[in-house]
């Protein structure tokens with residue numbers, strides 16, 4: 001079957017979603033990230049792999065972690081980096097996204113990193129760019145956030161190397177979460193045997209169990225014996241209608257507290273892709289506690305994004 005992410009030799013050409021990527025490509029990205037993790041410890045935090053290449057970040061939605069770590073990653077690879085300010089760009093005069101990309105390609109951009117509120121935006125661009133240009137999806141609507149999924153499994157692998165013996169729980173707003181979708185595909189592709197989703201019925205997609213996950217509506221039941229607790233942000237900006245009684249009620253049933261975390265394994269790690277709603281999906285004592293790897297996730301994001309860009313450029 002045609003896969004727009006792979007070239008005719010089966011190598012990564014664009015990174016649009018984890019779904020459909022073979023396990024060996026996920027391992028290639030994670031292993032390459034391992035080789036970049038030490039660059040941050042060096043006095044000169046640079047390698048020359050993308051020297052002469054230009055990376056353009058186009059973010060139609062706000063971002064702190066993703067945009068910044070892509071910029072740092074590209075600079076550590078010695079690329080030239082452009083951050084298009086969409087708000088002051090000619091988008092406001094009606095220029096189409098494809099015309100914008102074509103014009104930036106005329107300025108010799110090699111890699112586009114795109115975030116957009118519409119699912120499929122990065123796919124659309126990837127279908128239209130010139131053959132030497134690569135597209136990375138930095139989040140499209142509710143659909144996918146593949147580098148977040150990758151940095152999450154990278155974080156898990158760093159802390160729990162035996163991925164074939166893990167229980168992972170994703171808790172919260174799975175319905176609106178592109179992160180959850182990418183993470184579920186990454187975990188199941190890498191052979192994690194038990195992936196649980198814990199959420200109220202109103203925050204789960206229909207037929208979510210078809211993704212190979214176990215569904216729990218009782219957080220205390222779902223957290224029993226897990227190795228990893230991944231909390232998800234309540235995405236109020238994507239909700240239409242009233243899906244929840246109140247933030248307080250949500251926290252009572254699905255917020256992660258020390259008391260609920262005690263049901264997981266004693267050495268369980270706590271993750272969150274950010275930005276966090278403290279006191280809504282996670283208590284500050286847990287977010288800032290000894291089991292939290294929330295800030296290391298951000299740091300690992302640089303190595304993972306370096307890996308993705310260097311693999312794409314190498315395959316080009």
Ligand code: CP
Nearest residue numbers: 063064065066273274
């Ligand atoms: N996790 C994540 O995508 O964060 P930002 O929205 O800050 O990029």
